[in-house]
Amino acid sequence: MNPEHPLWDWSMLQANPRPELDLVKAVLAGDSAAAQRFLDATADTLWSVVVKLEGDGPEGEQAFLGVIEGLKADGYARLRPFDGQGRLSTYLAIVARDILADRLARSFVEAPGKSWSRFERFFGTDIRRRVAQRFPREASTGQRDDAYQEVCLKFIEDNYRRIRAYDGLGSFTGFILTIAERILIDLVRRDAPRRRLPAAVARLPQLDQDIYTAIVWNMHAADADRLAMTLRGRFERDPDAAEIGAAMARLAELVPLAPATASPRNQLVSLDSSGEDGEGLSVPDSGGTPEDQLLESEEEQTRASLLAAVKAAAAELPPQDRLYLQIVFSATDPMPAREIARAMQLPVEEVYRLKQRSQRWLSEIATRFGKK
Known part of the structure; x- marks a missing residue:
């Protein structure tokens, strides 16, 4: 088909991959008319990618212009690898994502604190998919949400050190997902020894x-x-x-010789040091399997002593940290960071920092308790 034909449009490109390749070759050859047809035909595909990753407001419009400029750079150099074997729309979605990812990487150099929500929107689905692959049996236990939040904490800590380590070589998307995979491997290795024999x-x-x-x-x-x-x-x-x-x-x-299955309970143990007003921190206790009951009987005395140590130390925490622990430990099921952020009226990245501080605090309490 002649590219100058007036009926040349995106639907025809999708129906036959050869015109897609011919159009791309014309664009790479410097044909300005072909370049305009290319941009007109692919604008909707590019915009849909931008809306998904950046939103459709002013920030999205600015990002869309950045994608167009990225495509035009160096004489449409990003189109050169396209060989017509796949759909051009699929290829352009990948290219647009890479351009937006480079833009996101730069934002962490210029204003890291303002970039986290975009980072989660950009990579959240991919990271959760990898969490599900690493924790295939924990779909209903809340462990997947915990693992996702652990990954986020690692990305946020030290002023986004891991994200800002990107040196511009290779794909930023590949760089981030490789780090996420390594963090998850460490989590799996860390959690594996926790299960012990009665x-x-x-x-x-x-x-x-x-x-x-x-x-x-x-x-x-x-x-x-x-x-x-x-x-x-x-x-x-x-x-x-x-x-x-x-x-x-x-x-x-x-011992009971049967497969262990989850059987959560809702009994709450107050962490309020006074124990009189019924308010304050509470920790939901879960268990109920034959194995859990056997282990619980062996650990009950240690657990009670540790909770007493936590009660005593909690009174010394800053109000915001104490409120965070009260919300988290009072929940029967694990709460996503965004729900906690809404409850505390804080940015979600601040909730991740509170979780990180609380984990360090609890670890210090457990370490001190273990030395007594």
Whole structure:
């Protein structure tokens, strides 16, 4: 088809990729008329990307102009890799995102404190998707929201140090998502050792411990023959079904031998030092599985002492920090940072800072308590 044909439009470009490639080649060759047709035909696609990432207000309009200028730069150099194999609209959406990402990176150099909401709008969906991949079984526990907020805290800390470390080489989007992935890997490694065997199980032989882990933690069927296949290669001599059956019998005498499932409770433990007016900080206690009940009985005395230490120290906190803890610890379910921000009438990035300070404070309390 002749590019000068008056019926040349975006719908025809979408229907046949060859005219897309011909138009791009004409633009790269310096054809000004082709360049105008290209901009007219692709404006809606570019604008939709801008609205999604920057909004449709004045900031969005300014960002749209930045995308157009980015496309025009160096004789439309960003169009050169397009080979017609895919849709031009898809290719341009990626290019527009990269241009907007570069613009976002510069904003963290010029005014980092004003750029966080744009950063979350830009990368929030991608980071949450990666959180779901790293925590596939925690969809209903609130752990995914906690992990997302942990990633945000890492990006915010030290005046956005990780974001501002971008040196302009390579894709800013790739740079940020690589950092997010590394943070998530660290979170997975940090949380993995937290689950521990009940004391009664920890005293048993390694075979018994591995069987307990397979059934209770990994939800393996309590079948000796199938467990024999699962445990093959872990020991110097592979245990047979009879040995595994005997170990299961030993375990059953000490602990409930069934897969652990979440069963939250709503009992609240007040952290108010006075304990008289019913107000102040409260911590929701959760548990209820057979394994949780066994562990809770072993830890109750330590937990009560630690809560007493937290009660005593909470009175010394600044009012804003105490209010943050009161809101968070009084909630039955984990609250997203944006809900806390609305409750406290603060910017969401300030809530992330409050969470970071509170985590350090609680860690210090636990460390001091552990040294007593």
